[in-house]
Amino acid sequence: AQSVTQPDIHITVSEGASLELRCNYSYGATPYLFWYVQSPGQGLQLLLKYFSGDTLVQGIKGFEAEFKRSQSSFNLRKPSVHWSDAAEYFCAVAPREGYSTLTFGKGTMLLVSP
Amino acid sequence: NAGVTQTPKFRVLKTGQSMTLLCAQDMNHEYMYWYRQDPGMGLRLIHYSVGEGTTAKGEVPDGYNVSRLKKQNFLLGLESAAPSQTSVYFCASSYSFGRRDETQYFGPGTRLLVL
Numbered sequence: 492a493q494s495v496t497q498p499d500i501h502i503t504v505s506e507g508a509s510l511e512l513r514c515n516y517s518y519g520a521t522p523y524l525f526w527y528v529q530s531p532g533q534g535l536q537l538l539l540k541y542f543s544g545d546t547l548v549q550g551i552k553g554f555e556a557e558f559k560r561s562q563s564s565f566n567l568r569k570p571s572v573h574w575s576d577a578a579e580y581f582c583a584v585a586p587r588e589g590y591s592t593l594t595f596g597k598g599t600m601l602l603v604s605p
Numbered sequence: 606n607a608g609v610t611q612t613p614k615f616r617v618l619k620t621g622q623s624m625t626l627l628c629a630q631d632m633n634h635e636y637m638y639w640y641r642q643d644p645g646m647g648l649r650l651i652h653y654s655v656g657e658g659t660t661a662k663g664e665v666p667d668g669y670n671v672s673r674l675k676k677q678n679f680l681l682g683l684e685s686a687a688p689s690q691t692s693v694y695f696c697a698s699s700y701s702f703g704r705r706d707e708t709q710y711f712g713p714g715t716r717l718l719v720l
Contacts, residue, residue, distance in 0.1 A: 500645070525708070527711075533713065533714075534609075534695060534711040534712055534713040534714050535648075535695065535697075535711040536711075537708055537709075537710075540708060581647060581648065592638070592650055592653060592663065593638075593648075593650070593697075593709055594650075595647040595648040595649075596647055597645060597646060597647040598647050
């Protein structure tokens, strides 16, 4: 069965510092890959997605993610974090065949310190 | 274009009571989903639908029923609420299988407290 691991439950980053959130997946074939963000009390918003092609994907709000097949990873990065980036971030995968159901990681809570 | 909307936003139930959560989407999506979100558990799929008149079980379907009588609506029912069903419920929708854009679009959530 497919699974998604986000090893960091919480991460604290200083404002202006760089950010990397880790995501590893376990799946027979390369799935579709997504990163969602959830601000407090809000629904989920798509940051970026990888389907095929260039392994470095650009998203909204200055985020990017790199797909590394050899490591089964899809880490999210941002060069300079803003206080408004404080939120919970979810990595998710969906199979390339069959019905389009997402499997989510358990999330990483990002805290931004002044 | 409202996207995905959920009704109600918040509800308190007593154990044993029933209720229905409504999800509506105006994007003509074939697929619709119900998730629950609990602290430290991420989002878990309850039920989903691949088209009008169809439903299927997800990861945690027990205690819930769903119906998709109209393409734009997906209802989640709790026949006899239990405290373990206290959660935040999210609805989502996406285009049909085979399209490149498999992104799921989420509603704002319904917070349910079962006493």
